[in-house]
Amino acid sequence: MAKDVYTDITGVILVGGKSSRMGFDKAFLKINGITLFEKVLLAFRKLFNKIILIGDEGKRFAAYGLEVYPDIYPGSALGGLYTGLFHAETQYIFVSACDMPFPSHIMIRHLVSGTEGFDVVVPQTPEGCEPLFAVYSKRCLGPMKGLLKSGNFRIYDIFPEVRTRYLVAAELFCPGSLRKALLNVNTPEELKQIRLERKTK
Numbered sequence: 001m002a003k004d005v006y007t008d009i010t011g012v013i014l015v016g017g018k019s020s021r022m023g024f025d026k027a028f029l030k031i032n033g034i035t036l037f038e039k040v041l042l043a044f045r046k047l048f049n050k051i052i053l054i055g056d057e058g059k060r061f062a063a064y065g066l067e068v069y070p071d072i073y074p075g076s077a078l079g080g081l082y083t084g085l086f087h088a089e090t091q092y093i094f095v096s097a098c099d100m101p102f103p104s105h106i107m108i109r110h111l112v113s114g115t116e117g118f119d120v121v122v123p124q125t126p127e128g129c130e131p132l133f134a135v136y137s138k139r140c141l142g143p144m145k146g147l148l149k150s151g152n153f154r155i156y157d158i159f160p161e162v163r164t165r166y167l168v169a170a171e172l173f174c175p176g177s178l179r180k181a182l183l184n185v186n187t188p189e190e191l192k193q194i195r196l197e198r199k200t201k
Helices: 036-045 058-064 077-087 105-112 138-150 155-161 188-199
Strands: 006-014 048-054 067-069 092-097 120-125 133-137 164-168
Touching (some): 006 077, 036 048, 048 058, 058 067, 077 155, 092 105, 105 120, 120 155, 133 138
Parallel strands (some): 006 048, 048 067
Antiparallel strands (some): 092 133
């Protein structure tokens, strides 16, 4: 095990999205021959000793040899986040969606380094927060459960209920474009643009 790999934080990848805007499974879309899911997994393997997947279609990921847990509260990213925290054996998790084409392990490390005294560490850009590329502690489980049971699925509504730290752009130390590192692929048009940009570089 590499000395820089975290043993006290679990990497959680959410793989249960419906990909409704894309029209097909985003996790296995390829950019430069690597699937979006594998891009996230590669970044996680540089940092986390324990990685789990959250989603109802675990058979799709059987080849990776990772534990897959179905959502305890199906139908939302908040439910997936709650499930990841519930099953993690560590006090903290780092969560990512599975559709990020350029996840930065350097940014992840800076987010993780800011957990002392906080329950959530989330990147904040001029466009807003990215709650699905962030750190959460098990102290969030109670407030999350309360929201889910009330029918409120907004992850942002957790933040005022716990000790939340927002890391702004200057604190994230992301090589290259911050926007690029936090990019999600949601539509065929976005995927086409990313592939085009890669070819022209």
